[in-house]
Amino acid sequence: MSDVMIQVEVAYALPEKQMIIPLTVKKGTTMFDAVVQSGIADKFEGLDINSIPMGVFGKAERKPKERVLEEGERVELYRPLIADPKEVRKKRAAKKAAGEE
DSSP states (O other): OOSOEEEEEEEEEETTEEEEEEEEEETTOBHHHHHHHHTGGGTSTTOOTTTSOEEETTEEESOTTTOBOOTTOEEEEOOOOSSOHHHHHHHHHHHHHHHHO
């Protein structure tokens, strides 16, 4: 790892509270390491950074402990979905079809 520093952000949101934490980290820092360094887990009760899904700018990452960040990227921590978007679309389409018949 070099001593070159990069700017990244770590983001998490609940319906009642959202937070984006800007960070300066060493080039070569992983997504997971940036989340740890941000201290965001201390700001949200019950946030388990070891099991929460993570991504960069809306794209989920399967291995956040291995994914190295680039300058300007934002690590996002994802809450579980309340409803499966595919199921919601299917129900909406079925309802619309039933109403048109």
